[in-house]
Amino acid sequence: xxxxxxxxxxxxxxxxxxxxxxxxxxxxxxxxxxxxxxxxxxxxxxxxxxxxxxxxxxxxxxxxxxxxxxxxxxxxxxxxxxxxxxxxxxxxxxxxxxxxxxxxxxxxxxxxxxxxxxxxxxxxxxxxxxxxxxxxxxxxxxxxxxxxxxxxxxxxxxxxxxxxxxxxxxxxxxxxxxxxxxxxxxxxxxxxxxxxxxxxxxxxxxxxxxxxxxxxxxxxxxxxxxxxxxxxxxxxxxxxxxxxxxxxxxxxxxxxxxxxxxxxxxxxxxxxxxxxxxxxxxxxxxxxxxxxxxxxxxxxxxxxxxxxxxxxxx
Numbered sequence: 446x447x448x449x450x451x452x453x454x455x456x457x458x459x460x461x462x463x464x465x466x467x468x469x470x471x472x473x474x475x476x477x478x479x480x481x482x483x484x485x486x487x488x489x490x491x492x493x494x495x496x497x498x499x500x501x502x503x504x505x506x507x508x509x510x511x512x513x514x515x516x517x518x519x520x521x522x523x524x525x526x527x528x529x530x531x532x533x534x535x536x537x538x539x540x541x542x543x544x545x546x547x548x549x550x551x552x553x554x555x556x557x558x559x560x561x562x563x564x565x566x567x568x569x570x571x572x573x574x575x576x577x578x579x580x581x582x583x584x585x586x587x588x589x590x591x592x593x594x595x596x597x598x599x600x601x602x603x604x605x606x607x608x609x610x611x612x613x614x615x616x617x618x619x620x621x622x623x624x625x626x627x628x629x630x631x632x633x634x635x636x637x638x639x640x641x642x643x644x645x646x647x648x649x650x651x652x653x654x655x656x657x658x659x660x661x662x663x664x665x666x667x668x669x670x671x672x673x674x675x676x677x678x679x680x681x682x683x684x685x686x687x688x689x690x691x692x693x694x695x696x697x698x699x700x701x702x703x704x705x706x707x708x709x710x711x712x713x714x715x716x717x718x719x720x721x722x723x724x725x726x727x728x729x730x731x732x733x734x735x736x737x738x739x740x741x742x743x744x745x746x747x748x749x750x751x752x753x754x755x756x757x758x759x
């Protein structure tokens with residue numbers, strides 16, 4: 446047998462997204478054997494093990510996971526409550542069962558929607574009190590996975606990030622889309638909700654490195670982790686000023702409140718779907734990653750440095 450065939454296989458479900466791409470590069474840099482899975486996967490970082498699969502279908506999921514040692518679920522779905530309601534329960538059930546059958550460990554890359562509106566920092570033991578329909582779905586699938594863990598049926602971890610930004614996050618990162626891209630086009634930036642509330646953002650390379658570190662640590666399994674995220678975070682005005690200073694432009698911006706989102710939502714379905722998440726911008730949104738930082742002895746990238754690195758690759 447060749448060395449390649451006996452190396453542990455790391456499979457990324459939901460390949461092609463910004464976190465999946467960063468993670469794939471991190472794994473390859475650490476000489477890991479990687480498989481990319483999506484409906485139509487494309488090779489990145491020299492990876493040639495590509496499997497096309499719809500993970501809402503069990504047989505396709507089982508085939509995609511076969512032979513894996515560790516599976517990362519990093520899938521992102523269209524920002525539509527109907528799609529989420531239908532697809533997420535199927536995906537989680539399929540991935541759990543496929544991992545059980547393959548004897549693979551699972552790391553689920555999650556967001557913080559399940560916590561809902563939290564008074565104070567979000568921590569790993571913050572109870573699930575979702576404030577949105579999407580949050581209800583995320584809480585249900587997170588509970589489903591950890592119930593399987595508690596029953597001893599699977600080895601799995603939930604790794605959560607805040608909203609994220611970074612090089613290559615120009616299609617999904619709010620800082621990338623609403624501030625950096627707007628300034629690049631000589632127009633005013635935008636900020637969702639109130640601009641005087643602290644708002645954590647996770648730097649995408651930090652999230653990818655965090656996922657990798659979790660996969661390498663036998664003591665990290667069967668629990669929730671918050672991926673490295675810098676604190677204290679700026680507020681909306683702070684982000685606009687920080688980015689404008691580094692780009693050498695005037696910090697002009699407009700706020701998108703409930704009324705504007707309602708109005709814009711008449712013409713754009715994604716904006717319409719974002720309105721229920723406005724609580725995340727109108728109140729302090731603080732992700733505490735001190736558990737991870739202490740355990741792995743890592744320090745999150747500062748916002749100044751993260752924005753510098755993001756702009757350098759734009």
